[in-house]
Amino acid sequence: MHRTAPRLARILACAAVPVMLVASGCSSDSDPKPEKPAATGEANGGGEGSAAESAKPPVKKSPAVEREKLAKLPDACKSIPRATVEKLVPETKSKSGTAGRSTDTMSRAGCSWNSLDDNGVKGSQYRWLDVSFLRYESDEALAVSGAQRAEESFAKELSKAQGTSGAKQVKTETVKGVGEQASAVTYRLRKTGEDFSYVTVVARTENAVVSLTYNGTGYAGAEPPAVADLSKSAVSATKDAVGAVTSANK
Known part of the structure; x- marks a missing residue:
């Protein structure tokens, strides 16, 4: 009986504090650790986008149109x-x-x-x-x-x-x-x-x-x-x- 009393008191104390404190102070050591944020390039798909752009064929320019030879008319x-x-x-x-x-x-x-x-x-x-x-x-x-x-x-x-x-x-x-x-x-x-x-x-x-x-x-x-x-x-x-x-x- 003497062993369970301290444990019970500790549980009741945690139940009485606000939820935010429960999440930080009363959580067990077995809670999973937060994941590291993904690298910027991976999150934006930068690697794949750059590769796709480099894979695009160059835009072909149409041949230049011959300039008109006569610039004016006579009287x-x-x-x-x-x-x-x-x-x-x-x-x-x-x-x-x-x-x-x-x-x-x-x-x-x-x-x-x-x-x-x-x-x-x-x-x-x-x-x-x-x-x-x-x-x-x-x-x-x-x-x-x-x-x-x-x-x-x-x-x-x-x-x-x-x-x-x-x-x-x-x-x-x-x-x-x-x-x-x-x-x-x-x-x-x-x-x-x-x-x-x-x-x-x-x-x-x-x-x-x-x-x-x-x-x-x-x-x-x-x-x-x-x-x-x-x-x-x-x-x-x-x-x-x-x-x-x-x-x-x-």
Whole structure:
């Protein structure tokens, strides 16, 4: 009995103290020891992550897109020599031409001339000449060069001329010696009660596209101009316009 009394007293004393003291002072020596915290690298998976990243193949960079060679366009109204304008559009209202509207003349420009040459009882001859320029820059995001964009534009402009509403006797011929590629579209078109002869020449030089249209008709009994004659003059004028693009970028 004397041996159990001290043991019983000790148990009762532990039961009377707060729970926190029970956990620290009254626990037995057989309680398990706390585990050591895991190493930082292991807890974050650093070893495996680093290995995974190093195992990833290097990102392949797309080849650089060729930079556009033509940085600007010429003054459209000065792209065709004054002597040529006077020959193709006699008695023109404005020899200096009428510039087309553009908010960015380095990417888009144009000019036109027109005239009515009155020959009295022999009738009158009407002529219209216009030239337009489009310049394209390379697009890194789409991996397309300025020249490639110009090629696409060339095809669209040519298709537009070939698909002129109401056009008859439409013919397309490849033109050599004018830029990298060029084609002439000729046709007849009746409007304002008269038969007009038309020719549109579309040419590409590097990353620029040149479109030139030349048309005419006869009034008061005068015959309309021959398509072949207009075509020859239009091709020559287009060659001048393409040359103006080259000169503007020297």
